[in-house]
Amino acid sequence: MSRAREVLGTIAVGMAMGFTLSRVGFSSWDEVNQMFTFEDLRMTLVFGMAVALLAPSWIIVQRISKPRWPPRGIHKGTVVGAVLFGAGWALSGACPSIVFVQVGEGQLAALSSVVGIVAGNYVYSVVHERYFRWSTGSCLDA
């Protein structure tokens, strides 16, 4: 893959993703809250539909090119980490991509969330080296 293609692809996909997340409502704290309280199922359906469309797409991709995708198994940090993440998502209305969309939209308080995410990620990387040391998935090990 050429570097130029990777750069242009990164810009195009990043912008498309930012626009999409904004228009779906994922960058709105209130919408996220209504999703989690089942008051509005629209965004849950967005997620479900995306997964339903992606599942057969990956099968086709795997037929065409034989990608070496890392398996994502369960490890000691999976559930605890995800529970922490989910609670943080409910509190701040953000996840690692949405937070940048919020900043772009002018919701500048999200900069506080960015600081938190960077700090939390850093702290975990230190804690992991000192105490845990299990494999956290190839996403990070790669």
Add this chain to the structure above:
Amino acid sequence: MIEFWPFWVGGAALAAVALFHWILVGRLMAVSGRVSALIDAVRWGVPEPTPEIDEAALIAAMQAATMAEFGDAAAALLAPDGEDAPAEPEAPAAPEAPAEPEPEVEVAPLAVSASRQPLWMHVLFFASLATGGLVSAALGGFLRPELALRGERFTAAFGDGGLQLAVLALGGAMIGFGTRMAGGCTSGHGLCGVSRAQPGSLAATASFFGAGIGLSLLLRALS
């Protein structure tokens, strides 16, 4: 405020984004992984990129070396690999035959390279995300920079002063710590992992949705 997209438009768009991330960027979308890579790059520096090796050429060279070393015995060992290939009448392998092209080697140019992306590529992705949000807000007429999160519920719960910033920093820290611990977030586990039926992703997604639901219901009950 704008009208949000109906679910089928949003779902199709999100799926397209994940698919095009794979096609154009050459790796599965995993945004918390980018944050981690960024942190690691700052902590440890970006490792020297390994010289690009053409994998097909490498395997062919290894096969050739194997043939040279072990001759017919190696040919017999390599033969079972041919079973994966579409059934076609194969000539009995002549001892001096050049190394056959293996079907597995035919990796499309889209395959993930093992090399890491440079630091600035992650920054570029985050900046592009923000630009996408900016374009959406500008076109939708809600681009008003303010030190707040827009939402009546959010403001009702946490105000618009110092408390909201503290809550966001705390929530953010839980997100950063938790996603790195779980090895993924909404994009890597939730979208790409669940749609590939990966056990870790299914467990993580159930857990973070469950926790989000629990805490949101609690906040609602308290307010």
